[in-house]
Amino acid sequence: MNRRKKIKDIYDKRMKQANLKVNPKKSKPKYISKAERAKMEAEAAANPSAEITTETADTNETTDV
Template identity: 70%
Template sequence: MNRRKKIKAILTKRSKQANRKANPPKTKPKYLSKAERAHLEAEATTNQAPSIDEASAPQTTDRQQN
């Protein structure tokens, strides 16, 4: 019984390794520290171009052009 158990344990271990290798876990995004996130957020706000608000911009329609 021990021999059979050992063989089965070896084969299940190998099959689990093969499954892990064939289906790697999903990669997580790289960890960013709180300071790095704040720095990136600050850069994003400074580099952001001022956008024109669509509600304040005059809208033209076909009726106005005629």
């Protein structure tokens, strides 16, 4: 019985690893460093009108459909 259990445990462990590799969890967002976040915030502060125009353009496209 022990031999069969060991073989089954090894098989289950390998299957679990294979399934995790095929279907990784993507709940965590990609890491953005503190310097990158500061850079993005600075760009957003420098161009606030650019963000507004792109948002309005997106909404206009959806209303046209």
